[in-house]
Amino acid sequence: MLSSHLAGPVLVIGTGLLGTSVGLGLRAKGVHVYLSDISPTAAGVAQDIGAGTLLEHQQIAPELVVIGAPPDVTAALVGDALLAYPNATVVDIASVKGSILAGVLADERLGQSDTSRYVGTHPMAGREKSGPAAARGELFTSMPWVICAHEGAEASRVKAAESLAIDLGATMHRMSVTEHDESVALISHFPQAASSMIASRLLNAEGHQLALAGNGLRDTTRIAASDEKLWIQIFSHNAAALVPILTGMKDDLDRLINTLQNPQGPGALLDLSQLMTEGNAGKARIPGKHGAPPQAFALVTVLIDDRPGQIAQLLTEIGDAQINIEDLRMEHSAGHQVGMVDVSVVPGRRDELIDVLTKNGWKVAQ
Numbered sequence: 001m002l003s004s005h006l007a008g009p010v011l012v013i014g015t016g017l018l019g020t021s022v023g024l025g026l027r028a029k030g031v032h033v034y035l036s037d038i039s040p041t042a043a044g045v046a047q048d049i050g051a052g053t054l055l056e057h058q059q060i061a062p063e064l065v066v067i068g069a070p071p072d073v074t075a076a077l078v079g080d081a082l083l084a085y086p087n088a089t090v091v092d093i094a095s096v097k098g099s100i101l102a103g104v105l106a107d108e109r110l111g112q113s114d115t116s117r118y119v120g121t122h123p124m125a126g127r128e129k130s131g132p133a134a135a136r137g138e139l140f141t142s143m144p145w146v147i148c149a150h151e152g153a154e155a156s157r158v159k160a161a162e163s164l165a166i167d168l169g170a171t172m173h174r175m176s177v178t179e180h181d182e183s184v185a186l187i188s189h190f191p192q193a194a195s196s197m198i199a200s201r202l203l204n205a206e207g208h209q210l211a212l213a214g215n216g217l218r219d220t221t222r223i224a225a226s227d228e229k230l231w232i233q234i235f236s237h238n239a240a241a242l243v244p245i246l247t248g249m250k251d252d253l254d255r256l257i258n259t260l261q262n263p264q265g266p267g268a269l270l271d272l273s274q275l276m277t278e279g280n281a282g283k284a285r286i287p288g289k290h291g292a293p294p295q296a297f298a299l300v301t302v303l304i305d306d307r308p309g310q311i312a313q314l315l316t317e318i319g320d321a322q323i324n325i326e327d328l329r330m331e332h333s334a335g336h337q338v339g340m341v342d343v344s345v346v347p348g349r350r351d352e353l354i355d356v357l358t359k360n361g362w363k364v365a366q
């Protein structure tokens, strides 16, 4: 078992997707984890899948308490935990930070020595699913984890919060709550709003239209499946940072509508070209997964028969050719006994991959 920075025990309050993922990740490091949730079922499932031990009537003195509940109850749960466990560091992992810090500092039950043990944090990893059954111990590996220590936080408490991120394999980013909320409004909350709006256009789509859906629609709507109860809280807690970004989008939309109302008009084509090139440039600024520099991988699509062992064979042959796979995705072709595997590789190895696979008899769609 790998050694951990945290000694434990750690108490996770709120054992849904995120809290259970924290429990699973810490258990894999050998840290003792207790689990608690307002829903006995959520806590029970988390225990059953190995995220820790149910907190029932045991008297515990946790080193760290992690609040993994929704944003609207987080500040109150932080306050409860600071009072219930007077020696513990208490962190939350909610997606918004300013409103929660304000709630904790305004809690009249707490003195300065209590709030000095609180550190707000936010792992930038998640899924469009919720609940403990969707949890993964590796969720945070190489993903950013923001630490938003407030002015009154004790250094040793900040270190404990950082130890949690390190033990779970995340990369640490320190910032103020304001910097955090503005950043995530742009890179997380705005994309969620845009994805939900794109998907909501489909409500009245005809079946024959939807039957044509390809990767463009799937790529832009994955997170539209996210939990509505969680996101109404995130949007409303971070409204001030989100409004300017949505206003900028509205201006762009107005400009596009204007241009398309007269697509042969003077400057219209230049306007459309600008929309695309600005989008290309923005996309190129997104770092590669796991913090790597931006890199456009080359995609090779391989057609495989829909029968057992095909993917394993494909991966073995790519491995034998000493070509590293950067990303892998599989799609089924509706109504056909065929699958399509998208293999991403560094651009310099693309032609070689196509050669190897074609020689080995695979059908490669170029």
Ligand SMILES: NC(=O)c1ccc[n+]([C@@H]2O[C@H](COP(=O)([O-])OP(=O)(O)OC[C@H]3O[C@@H](n4cnc5c(N)ncnc54)[C@H](O)[C@@H]3O)[C@@H](O)[C@H]2O)c1
Residues within 6 Å of the ligand: 013, 014, 015, 016, 017, 018, 019, 036, 037, 038, 039, 042, 068, 069, 070, 071, 073, 074, 077, 093, 094, 095, 096, 122, 123, 124, 125, 126, 127, 128, 129, 130, 131, 132, 227, 230, 234
């Ligand atoms: N889902 C994501 O992608 C993601 C990513 C990063 C951070 N977060 C943050 O993590 C937190 C949890 O999100 P999630 O996706 O795991 O949600 P979830 O719905 O899967 O889990 C939340 C859990 O909190 C429990 N809970 C609610 N009120 C409680 C209370 N008063 N006391 C104890 N438990 C309570 C619920 O029963 C549920 O099991 C949220 O604050 C969210 O903003 C989510």
Ligand SMILES: O=C(O)C(=O)C[C@]1(C(=O)O)C=C[C@@H](O)C=C1
Residues within 6 Å of the ligand: 094, 095, 123, 124, 125, 126, 127, 128, 129, 187, 188, 189, 223
């Ligand atoms: O991958 C996803 O499904 C997510 O939406 C994760 C995501 C994100 O925007 O990156 C969503 C909200 C969280 O606060 C942090 C991470």
